[in-house]
Amino acid sequence: MxxxxxxxxxxxxxxxxxxxxxxxxxxxxxxxxxxxxxxxxxxxxxxxxxxxxxxxxxxxxxxxxxxxxxxxxxxxxxxxxxxxxxxxxxxxxxxxxxxxxxxxxxxxxxxxxxxxxxxxxxxxxxxxxxxxxxxxxxxxxxxxxxxxxRSMVQLGTAVGKIHGGVMGQIYMIKAQRHASADLPHDGSSGDWYFDVSKSGGYLIEQSVHNLDLCNWVMNAHPVRACGFGGNMRYKNEPQGRTIFDNGSMVFEYPGGVKMEFTQNVFHPRQMPGGNQLVYIFGEKGGVDLMYSTNFYPHTAQGENVEIKALAEKVKEEPxxxxxxxxxxxxxxxxxxxxDITIGASAALTAILGHEAMVKQRVVTWQELGVEL
Ligand SMILES: NC(=O)c1ccc[n+]([C@@H]2O[C@H](COP(=O)([O-])OP(=O)(O)OC[C@H]3O[C@@H](n4cnc5c(N)ncnc54)[C@H](O)[C@@H]3O)[C@@H](O)[C@H]2O)c1
Structure with missing residues (x-):
């Protein structure tokens, strides 16, 4: 792009x-x-x-x-x-x-x-x-x-290069939004965040950013999703909680590209691979999009090539x-x-994943019934 x-x-x-x-x-x-x-x-x-x-x-x-x-x-x-x-x-x-x-x-x-x-x-x-x-x-x-x-310069440059073909065909995405703890239960957003009818839940309220990045890379929205969610660590905390504390989903994009997405609020702070990831895998290599924008070409065993970022780190305008x-x-x-198409697609992608977890079945984009 x-x-x-x-x-x-x-x-x-x-x-x-x-x-x-x-x-x-x-x-x-x-x-x-x-x-x-x-x-x-x-x-x-x-x-x-x-x-x-x-x-x-x-x-x-x-x-x-x-x-x-x-x-x-x-x-x-x-x-x-x-x-x-x-x-x-x-x-x-x-x-x-x-x-x-x-x-x-x-x-x-x-x-x-x-x-x-x-x-x-x-x-x-x-x-x-x-x-x-x-x-x-x-x-x-x-x-x-x-x-x-969508206004971040480094990400925009990297996504533009992916669209320009730097990694060839996209095969698969692995993305996640993990945190080391829940939002504070008595914090300023505690009066709405843990109520699914007000926040939509973790996926819709927070992961909507990461899902939007996947849509941006794919220049498309998913066609269907399946997944499971639940509560493992914060079962009824705060009391009356109706949002999930974890979920694992698979979204399918046009052309059969799968995006695996996980969310949880119990990823230990010091354990590797935490926080937010968007790994793109493709024909010519992989890109760690969320942090470094590094491009890792496919290499033969024993072959070493220089790993380069697709975009320079810049001081983003807040x-x-x-x-x-x-x-x-x-x-x-x-x-x-x-614009509204981007904002609505991001929200609907999150809603698709949420509905798949709640209904415990494959949910299609078409079922959501929103014309963009
Ligand atoms: N884009 C981002 O990166 C980003 C980051 C954080 C939050 N958000 C979004 O911003 C929104 C607010 O989140 P927050 O963290 O500021 O929550 P918050 O609880 O700190 O603030 C929400 C405010 O809305 C007020 N409010 C509630 N009902 C109202 C009404 N009927 N009329 C007027 N005011 C009302 C509350 O009193 C509260 O002060 C959420 O949708 C959240 O997803 C976006």
């Missing part, structure tokens, strides 16, 4: 920003100012063509913190997200609430004529994803999903995804790094 697929060039972005008078700054609201929302808010504040006109959260301490962070713009503050969407001084809406609320909020914002940056996952059920796909396609405004790996959003909103001619 070419760089233009995920980066709005800095030249066009700068032109679009310069073309805007200070009063034309994009009035921006952030709904949900918790962990992620407050980070995104920093990114919004850093954009020369943005002005924070509203912040919204149910929790007063978070709302106060957000209002203080954006004090130079004196934003409107509220607990009621619909009030944000009704405002004329809000042109763009960030949705950073728990996953089960994304679709309703994103659809309402799009229907009110706002640009939308919607955190991942776009939705946690096929019906939710479908509603956002329809609204985003009907809207003439910008919609960016929070699949921010708010590159938000910068791309505002460049597009400002009128830059660039390709959206994570």
């Amino acid at each position: 070419e760089r233009r697929h995920f980066l709005v060039t800095s030249a066009t972005a700068a032109q679009a920003v310069l073309a805007q008078a200070p009063n034309d700054r994009v009035g921006t609201a952030v709904i949900g100012t918790g962990n992620r929302g407050s980070y995104l808010l920093q990114g919004v504040i850093a954009q020369p063509n943005a002005k924070v006109t509203a912040v919204c959260d149910l929790k007063p301490d978070r709302l106060d913190k957000a209002a203080s962070a954006a004090a130079k713009d004196n934003p409107f503050t509220t607990k009621e997200w619909r009030k944000v969407i009704e405002r004329k001084d809000v042109d763009a809406v960030y949705v950073a609430t728990p996953p089960h609320l994304h679709a309703e909020m994103a659809v309402a914002a799009l229907e009110a004529g706002k640009h939308v940056y919607c955190e991942k996952p776009v939705g946690i059920t096929p019906a939710q994803v479908r509603s956002v796909v329809r609204a985003a396609k009907r809207s003439k405004k910008v919609f960016v999903s929070g699949q921010q790996l 708010h590159a995804h938000t910068a791309a959003f505002f460049a597009l909103v400002g009128g830059a001619n660039g390709k959206n790094p994570a």
